Amino acid sequence: MPELPEVETVARGVDARLRGDRIEAVWFSGKKEPFKSPARTMAEVLPGKRVKRVFRVGKHIVFDLVPTERAPSLKQQAVQWTVHLGMSGRLLVASPSDPIPAHTHAILRMRSKRELRFVDPRRFGRLALHAASSGEGGGFAGKGREPLTISTNEFAALFHGARTSIKAALLDQSRLQGVGNIYADESLFRAGIRPRSRAASLSRKRMDRLCRCLKDVLGEAISLGGSSVSDYVDADGARGFFQFEHKVYQRTKLPCLVCGTLIRRVVVAGRGTHYCPHCQS
DNA sequence: AATGAAACCTGACAGC
């Protein structure tokens, strides 16, 4: 599933290929509006815009788009376009001659003749337009803090007074944004913390450890192009390699790679949750 | 206010 490392990988890939390119035309499938912004509005605003850069915020891929001189006067403002991949979304940079996959919901035809395609079988993904804010560093920021750059103090403060489980708290995008089921389970394993532990009950020492383990696992996953556990691929259609590094995620009833105890699966916060009963206390 | 659970979706897969 696309979580922070997968979204980062896709954003980097799209940025490398489309930065400086210009959107010539757009197409949207008429399918039951899988978009946050109306397709009609996007079809009006996107064409003529130049891709200034593409980056990641939480699990969102953000496009900074600026008008080109050819744009009609009405559309002279810079905008941000965000793509959320949901569960099954893909964002692919393809050639027009490449076959169009099933469940393709949006195509942006670029001046370079390449196409940016949004493919999403389950339609949990979302596309949205945002007004680019005038201030420096403004614009789309998401609701939570970025796990890669947060300080240990701020990290610990996020969970102060939280009565819920640490697993649910890690998944809460209004606290931290970008962590999903895989990296919640993997970071808790590395930190030696049971997923059902009350978040606020964890010692500062364990919180600091969790913060470091989370950053480590996210960083390592990014360097391996993310985890391809179902059908995740990057902007080139290539799979990631971090799924081979998973210690607990989807290893139910397999021996723990550290101590040999069988990995247990329970449901926490409505999600399949995997942990080692011996290593995580 | 905070938390949990259901709903949204389709494909993959297990079991019969």
Added chain:
DNA sequence: TGCTGTCAGGTTTCAT
């Protein structure tokens, strides 16, 4: 073979 049921899990919405 082909059907049914279950599972996957990010986010939104609804209920408690």
